[in-house]
Structure formats: C-alpha cells, structure tokens
Amino acid sequence: MVNKKKNDTxxxxxxxxxxxxxxxxxxxxxxxxxxxxxxxxxKALLHYYFRNKEKLFELIFKEASNQFFPKIADIIDSDIPxxxxxxxxxxxxxxMMQQNAYLPLFVLNEVNKQPHxxxxxxxxxxxxxxxxxxxxxxxxxxxxxxxxVSPAHLFINMISMCIFPFIAKPMxxxxxxxxxxxxxxxxxxxxxxxxxFIIESIKR
Amino acid sequence: MVNKKKNDTxxxxxxxxxxxxxxxxxxxxxxxxxxxxxxxxxKALLHYYFRNKEKLFELIFKEASNQFFPKIADIIDSDIPxxxxxxxxxxxxxxMMQQNAYLPLFVLNEVNKQPHxxxxxxxxxxxxxxxxxxxxxxxxxxxxxxxxVSPAHLFINMISMCIFPFIAKPMxxxxxxxxxxxxxxxxxxxxxxxxxFIIESIKR
DNA sequence: GTCTATAACTCGATAGAC
DNA sequence: GTCTATCGAGTTATAGAC
Numbered sequence: 073m074v075n076k077k078k079n080d081t082x083x084x085x086x087x088x089x090x091x092x093x094x095x096x097x098x099x100x101x102x103x104x105x106x107x108x109x110x111x112x113x114x115k116a117l118l119h120y121y122f123r124n125k126e127k128l129f130e131l132i133f134k135e136a137s138n139q140f141f142p143k144i145a146d147i148i149d150s151d152i153p154x155x156x157x158x159x160x161x162x163x164x165x166x167x168m169m170q171q172n173a174y175l176p177l178f179v180l181n182e183v184n185k186q187p188h189x190x191x192x193x194x195x196x197x198x199x200x201x202x203x204x205x206x207x208x209x210x211x212x213x214x215x216x217x218x219x220x221v222s223p224a225h226l227f228i229n230m231i232s233m234c235i236f237p238f239i240a241k242p243m244x245x246x247x248x249x250x251x252x253x254x255x256x257x258x259x260x261x262x263x264x265x266x267x268x269f270i271i272e273s274i275k276r
Numbered sequence: 277m278v279n280k281k282k283n284d285t286x287x288x289x290x291x292x293x294x295x296x297x298x299x300x301x302x303x304x305x306x307x308x309x310x311x312x313x314x315x316x317x318x319k320a321l322l323h324y325y326f327r328n329k330e331k332l333f334e335l336i337f338k339e340a341s342n343q344f345f346p347k348i349a350d351i352i353d354s355d356i357p358x359x360x361x362x363x364x365x366x367x368x369x370x371x372m373m374q375q376n377a378y379l380p381l382f383v384l385n386e387v388n389k390q391p392h393x394x395x396x397x398x399x400x401x402x403x404x405x406x407x408x409x410x411x412x413x414x415x416x417x418x419x420x421x422x423x424x425v426s427p428a429h430l431f432i433n434m435i436s437m438c439i440f441p442f443i444a445k446p447m448x449x450x451x452x453x454x455x456x457x458x459x460x461x462x463x464x465x466x467x468x469x470x471x472x473f474i475i476e477s478i479k480r
Numbered sequence: 481g482t483c484t485a486t487a488a489c490t491c492g493a494t495a496g497a498c
Numbered sequence: 499g500t501c502t503a504t505c506g507a508g509t510t511a512t513a514g515a516c
Binding site for chain 3: 103104105115118119125
Binding site for chain 1: 300301302303304305378381384385387388389391394395423425426428429430432433435436437439440441443444445446447448450462465466469470473474476477478
C-alpha cells in the first residue's frame with residue numbers, strides 16, 4: 073500500500089505502518105519488509121530512522137500500553153458517584169478501543185510473551201490504580217447503597233465485559249456472521265448495556 | 277528439560293513439548309529447536325515425525341480449538357434450567373481453563389493472526405451454537421421469570437467474565453502482586469461469583 | 481528411529497552510491 | 499534522505515550414517 077500522501081514525512085509514515093503491522097502480526101510475526109512496503113519506502117530507511125526492529129517495536133508498544141492503561145486510571149480514580157463512574161468508564165473505554173480494536177489483544181499478548189518489557193519500565197508508578205475504586209465500593213456497601221459484593225470481582229467483571237469482545241472480535245464475527253458495521257453497533261450498545269447490567273446486579 | 281520419562285514415546289513427548297512451546301510463544305515465535313530441546317530429542321526427529329513446523333502447529337492448534345469451543349456448546353445447549361445452566365457453565369468452563377491457562381490467549385491470538393485456519397476447517401458445523409441458549413432466555417423473559425435483557429449481550433457478558441481473566445493473567449498478577457496460588461484462588465471464587473453476579477442482575 | 485552435518489532459505493542489518 | 503546490493507546470523511528442512 074504505497075498510497076500514502078507524499079506530504080507526510082517518511083518518519084511519520086513508518087510509524088503508522090509499523091503500528092499497523094505490529095498490531096496485526098505481533099513482534100515475532102512482523103517483518104521489516106512488511107513495514108517498509110506498508111510505508112511505501114525501503115527497508116534500509118527503516119534502519120536509518122529507527123536503528124533496529126527492537127527499537128521500533130519498543131516505540132509502538134510503549135505508545136500502545138499508554139493508550140491501553142492510564143486512561144483506565146483517570147476515570148477509575150476520579151471523584152464522581154459510583155454509578156456514574158461505571159457508566160462513564162464503560163462508555164469511554166469502549167469508545168477508545170473502537171478506534172483501535174486490535175490494541176487490547178496486541179498489548180495483552182505481548183505482555184504475556186515478554187513480561188520483562190512490562191515489569192521493568194511500565195509498572196513503576198501504576199501499582200494499585202484501583203485502590204480508590206475499591207475504597208469507594210466498600211464505602212457504598214457500608215452505607216448500604218449497594219449490595220455487599222467483592223470489589224475485586226466487580227472491577228474485573230467490568231473490565232472483562234468491556235475488553236473481551238475486542239479480543240474475540242474475529243471469532244465473534246465469524247461465528248455469528250457479523251460484519252464490521254454490525255460489530256460496531258453491537259459495541260455501541262454495550263456502552264449502555266454493560267452499566268445497566270452491572271448496576272442492576274449491585275443496586276439495592 | 278530433558279527429564280521426560282523414557283517410557284513415553286518420542287512421538288508423545290514431541291506433542292507435549294510442541295504444545296508447551298506453541299502456547300507460550302505462538303506459531304511465529306516458536307522455534308523447532310525449542311521444541312526439540314523441550315522434548316529431549318533432536319531437531320531432525322521432529323521432521324521425521326511431523327514433516328514440518330506448519331503441520332505440527334496445525335495439530336496443536338486443532339486440538340486447542342476443540343478444547344476451547346465445543347465444551348461451551350455441550351453445556352450451553354443442554355436441557356437444564358437457565359440459572360443452573362449459568363452456574364454449571366461458569367464453574368465447568370473456568371475449571372477446564374485452570375488446567376490450561378494459556379489456552380484462551382493462544383487460540384484467540386492465532387485466530388486473529390491467521391483467520392483462514394478457522395474459516396476453512398473449523399467453522400463448518402458450529403455456526404450458531406447459541407440458538408438454544410438464546411431461545412431459552414427469550415422464553416424466560418416471556419414467562420416473566422427474568423427481566424427483559426438482550427440474550428446476545430448476556431451471553432457475551434458471561435463468556436467475557438469467565439475467559440478474560442485468563443487472558444489478562446500475567447498483567448493482573450503483576451499489577452496486584454498476586455502469585456500463582458492467589459490467582460488460582462481468585463478464579464475458584466469466580467466459579468460462584470460470576471453466576472451470583474449474573475443472576476442477581478436478571479432475576480425478577 | 482535417532483543422530484550429525486549441512487544445505488537452502490529467510491530476514492535483520494550494513495555498506496556505499498547518489 | 500533514500501536507494502540498491504549484499505552480508506551474515508539464525509532457522510527450517512534434508513541427506514545420509516548408524
């Protein structure tokens with residue numbers, strides 16, 4: 073696909089191409105040649121700009137993780153009522169992923185295959201993102217605003233229902249015959265269906 | 277790890293080793309040498325028994341998909357009351373995955389990277405596994421046994437909450453400081469927590 | 481069946497012209 | 499900055515001895 077606009081710099085086109093190829097094939101499966109073709113340039117130029125595959129991957133992976141995680145924290149740790157928080161988390165998170173449906177599988181897969189990339193650089197200041205969320209839930213239980221539930225399970229339930237469909241997207245589409253548009257509709261529905269489902273379960 | 281029992285045949289040891297290596301690294305990241313080492317034999321013997329990497333992978337992948345999917349169908353399509361079905365699905369499915377925690381990520385990842393492997397051979401007689409489940413839910417709604425909910429979303433919610441934690445396992449363990457045992461406990465809890473959570477949401 | 485040795489090939493990376 | 503040509507490491511796969 074050499075049809076990129078020529079007024080983009082090579083540097084930019086490489087980054088876009090690399091993201092596409094790495095998201096689709098992962099670090100191990102991606103080929104520098106694929107990235108060069110996708111960017112409409114030459115293999116040597118990749119090395120000119122980014123030195124080697126490792127460094128190029130590193131950039132893409134870091135950007136992807138930053139997109140995958142901290143947005144979670146912002147919403148989860150904000151100072152709004154629990155039910156609103158659940159609603160806005162589901163809606164905003166799904167919205168973000170719809171612009172990058174491959175992101176969750178890419179990140180989780182690479183974390184799994186190369187845990188060190190994570191432990192070392194990314195997991196510094198992020199430990200226990202959720203303490204505020206957990207505290208808020210415990211408070212609501214204590215005040216008898218919601219039923220007694222395990223905060224940890226509630227949190228994982230919410231995350232699971234938002235993210236998993238993106239990970240299983242190709243499978244869901246094949247098994248149900250959905251097309252891209254129908255999948256998008258389905259996920260749009262989930263922005264409200266998931267909060268409704270959760271709140272129905274925990275409300276008094 | 278050449279410590280495999282010598283009374284296993286080479287053929288068997290290769291399959292066990294291949295499964296381990298492919299699950300961990302995927303098709304693109306796996307090396308025939310790794311598999312040979314893991315099996316305690318020689319690279320040439322791999323080709324003697326399985327001809328090439330492609331064919332060996334095919335076997336492992338096929339077995340993994342068969343383990344991942346059809347068990348779902350058995351429970352989902354069985355003839356038991358809805359709440360019991362939800363309980364037994366969550367419990368049995370999580371139980372199965374606990375014996376093979378890498379399986380979901382492996383299968384979903386490879387489906388994503390090579391959709392043809394799926395479309396062609398696997399998706400023949402499995403379309404619409406869930407029609408019976410959907411029908412059952414619609415019936416319960418009609419009879420006012422449960423609240424009106426979208427069967428499709430309910431189904432995906434259940435699946436998501438059961439499978440996603442296995443996919444995010446390394447990340448969850450890192451971010452919360454869990455060890456293997458604590459993760460196992462957590463998933464044991466989910467066998468009952470998820471059904472409780474779902475039923476609480478949909479019951480009248 | 482199992483091994484050693486090596487051929488054949490893929491792919492990341494570099495040299496060097498323009 | 500960008501390209502062509504090519505090197506060399508790492509991998510799959512095969513030949514052939516035992």
